[in-house]
Amino acid sequence: MGATKMVHAPIVTYASMLSLLSLCPPFVILLWHTMVHANGSISQTCDYLMQNGLQGFKDIWPKPTATAWKIIACYGVFEAVLQLFLPGKRFEGSISPEGNRPVYKANGLQAYAVTLVTYLGLWWFGIFNPAIVYDHLGEIFSALIFGSFAFCIFLYIKGHLAPSSTDSGSSGNLIIDFYWGMELYPRIGTNFDIKVFTNCRFGMMSWAVLAVTYCIKQVTF
Structure with a gap:
């Protein structure tokens, strides 16, 4: 894809990218903690952090658990199967700068309906209680943060070694490549x-x- 032109000064661009990469994950955890353990009180969370500092923040960060990973894996595999195998019309995207035209299967609405019907059905027939997801939500968020970072590393390496099309390449800057994508x-x-x-x-x-x-x-509280 070649060199990337920056709209703003390099320091502004790099600061913006690094801020999003580094601040969004802890913000998610702080928001979850505030809503679940601080009764939605931002001031209560701030007071806790002021009193306990960095160690307090470490203490409230939930550790990924096997249950969280299982929930994520089951949901991810289920959605991947729907994406691949549910019927849908052929949809062609816009022609890319390199002359490629991506082709998709337009089955999103079908996947949405199947997902909700299946989820409600599992609950209705007593096969799975969705309240478990809420009870482990902090652990799920934590697992997703670490899992997403690992997935981005995979995409970065894939973009270098095995790109899917000619619409790929390096800007020559590791930070931009990781943030923007290869x-x-x-x-x-x-x-x-x-x-x-x-x-x-x-x-x-x-x-x-x-x-x-x-x-x-x-309902089940």
């Missing part, structure tokens, strides 16, 4: 689009799943 359309094989999976299926689909989870937790 590929425009990273894929595993020919049909599994990674951006569709992470953004639309694993990510945005979880919004609805978590909303249902919170409702069920209130």
Whole structure:
């Protein structure tokens, strides 16, 4: 993809990228702690951190557990299977700067319906209690933070060694490459689009799943 032109001064660009990479993960944990353990009180969380400092922050950071990893793995595999095998119309994206046209299977609405029906069905028939997800949410967030970092490293290496198309390349700067990405359309094989999976299926689909989870937790509290 060649060298990347910066709109702002380099120090502003690097500071912005590094801030997002380093501050978003602890913000997620602090927000979770505030809502779950501090009754939604920001001042209570701030008072706790002022009194306990860095050690206090370490103490409230939940450790990833086997249960959290199992929940993430089951959900991820389920959404990946739906993405690959649910029927859908062929959809062609815009032509890329390198002349490539990405092709997708438009089955997002079907995946949304199947996901929610399955999730509610597992709860209704007593196979799985979604309240468990809420009870382990901090551990899940923690696991996702570390897992996402490892996944980004994988994508960085893949972009160098095995890009999916000619819409790839290095800017010559490790920070920009890691933050911006090495590929425009990273894929595993020919049909599994990674951006569709992470953004639309694993990510945005979880919004609805978590909303249902919170409702069920209130009902079964």
